[in-house]
Amino acid sequence: MQLQSLGAAGTVTGSAHLLTVGGKQYLIDCGLFQGDAALEARNTEPFPFEVAALRAVLLTHAHLDHVGRLPLLVKRGYRGSIYCTPPTLKLAETVLLDSARLQLEGYKQDLQKARRMGQEHEVPQPLYDEEDVYRTVALMRPLLEFGQTLTLEKLNIRPERAGHILGSAYLVTDTPEGRVIFSGDLGNRESGLQQDFTPPPEADAVVIETTYANRTHRPLPETLQEFANALRESIPLGGKILIPSFAIERAQTILYVLKQMMDSGEVPRVPVFLDSPMAARATHEYFEYGDELISEVRQILHDGEDPFWPSTLHVVTSSQESQRINRYTGAAIILAGNGMMSGGRIQHHLKHQLWKPSTSLVVVSYQSPSSIGGQIVSGASHVHVLGEDIAVRAHIHTIGGFSAHADQDDLLSWLSTTGQAHIWTVHGEVAVMNSFIDLLATQGRTAERMPVRGAVDLLTTHFPQGRPFGEVQMAQHARMSDE
Template sequence: HIQVKDAEFLNRHHRGKAPVLPLYTPEDAERSLDRFVEHAYEEPFEPLERTRVVLHEAGHIPGSASLEIQWKENGHAGSLVFSGDLGRPDRPILKDPAPLPKADYLVTEGTYGGKKHPDEISLYEALERVVHRAIERGGRIVIPAFAVGRTQEVVHALDRLFVEGRIPELPIYVDSPLAAEILVAVGRHPEVFDEETMEAIRHGEDPLGMRRITLVRDAEDSKKLNEKPGTFITIAASGMCEAGRILHHLKHTVSDPRHTIVIVGYQAEGTLGRRLVERQPEVRIFGEPYALQATVEVLNGFSAHADHEALVAQVKSCGAPKGCAVVHADLERAEALRAALVPSIPTRIPSEGDVWELR
């Protein structure tokens, strides 16, 4: 849906150039659902002969999993664990990530290798300060957020600050059809919640803050937000500001010093989100240059990725693997994690196209 709408927008505004085509359409995505097979955590299944797979709770986003793969070939047995995106222990809403099982080989993410996340108290204090400064300026608060996981956590944090009386009850608009659907879908799957969240639900509380938000599904309603005066909060995808409705909100706020852009997640190199984090004097949105004059606040504590300490602990839970590969990380972060693991665990940082023979 996002790709189709962005392609339509670009084609309308860049007439005379070769048409922009989406990589796939909603119809393609719907057809792919016929190929999905559901599997529960901790229940082994065999996708191939002599190959056994177990999914373990990764604690990153609802439904995220680490894969344990065991195989037998020519009389020899082997095992590999693929961490996937690993979550953080002791975070609100979701269950903690399960310890990675022992394995011969490990492929692990290293997004925050060498980095330590701020504690929850510091994070909430920082968010409180950001909101109060935005109110003083009289502008909007725009939060790019991934539709799955991050949006729910940001809403939860704002709701907690409201309940504790630390910030005024500002209007919150979740302007992402996908995030809106996920918020509703997650509410139907309490099995993904941690015990604290379940206890709150049993007592009739609203830990996800659903009663405080307005879900914006219609594109026309989304456009009207950019005409709305005063201070309010808009949360929209995509999280790295590369597509989706967030681009339209940034287009209307990025050059106005009254407004605040709050970055709450990892921003890959080359993305608009990274350029905002770097506070480059000029950014391009839909191919057009805009002066960056809005305030950019970066709250890394919202990351759903494990930090260095948690990553090292997870790798150590694998025992003594014969080899480990660090992926999903900038080179500096991958090197920091690798340095913490060698020489006790042979660790590599693979490049695209590398072949790793498992013996």
């Protein structure tokens, strides 16, 4: 039983793991690398296995960094099944179509620039197009149900609730050699919409994400208080309140919270514009599969209401309509993508509103330091948006607690029921993984980083590129002598 990481070992994107059991190969997730040019160049690399011979693909959830290379796999000859939960199928279709559209737009812009320099032959083609996405969706089988076992030859796969986004699962895989659990992305137990993850069973090995393994999220009640305060301060200014938001999970959380706060009178009712077609489609799926969410959401649904529809909501579809919002006078909340303000319709709103002192920018998502959002939250006086230098005169509110990812406490809690399973860390920065491995050692757990290249035998403890085994043993020993 071998595992080879094809992404997300030593980085937080591009999740893809090739599992070999009984001579057959299975791919767990097939995510896109996102970030700088060097990282994104890895998307074009050939898959290090015979694509047509792959037995099956298993998905944990629909985020682009877990599904974004699927159409490329299909374009390169994969014709087998892609197994996922029913909501993951719906969300993945939305995510992949958006990705194909963005790639095409980016390609056209690059081509235009390159033509002016006479270098049009050097512009790389999009990785895939909408046709490839539709071919991919046709291979998707929504047969993974929480708690139910799917058998593929010698592999039994049981998805369990991961509590990260709608439809997200971790996968318990049983083979004749032992049990391995793939965490996918695990959820924040105070996420606001998702039920908590199901505690995993004991296993021989676990492959766990470590995105936020070095931090603890602010408690949800404090986050909600901060959010309400930001809105109460912003609304009397009479300007636009911009909330840049990721289309999946964050947009729905914000819509749900806005509805709650406006219905209870905690926040005055003002128009809310959802200016993201992708978020609108995803919100429809959250409504459709609302029974998967926390009991408060289920109760609203059972009362015949839409939990994601504040009474003042306008869903904006066309880009003309989006531009017309700028002419609307008076306070209004605008939710638009993308979350880091590095693209999408939020940029038009930044260009038209960010320089006005009556505007408020309420940041509810992580901002990478180099993104436009990152520059704004770190205090830039001007930012470059859509070819113009825009003064930052808006009021900036940064709300840090709305994460969909497990924090350190969540990860430790999830691991606590896995017995003495050997732990392989993925999907995290190297320094974060190393400190988490140290922490686990103090708790008597053995853990190592999944190597970036090359396969490992999941069930034998050798440390090819991770930490030397002796160090872990010593840390364990030190703890035992303390006791």
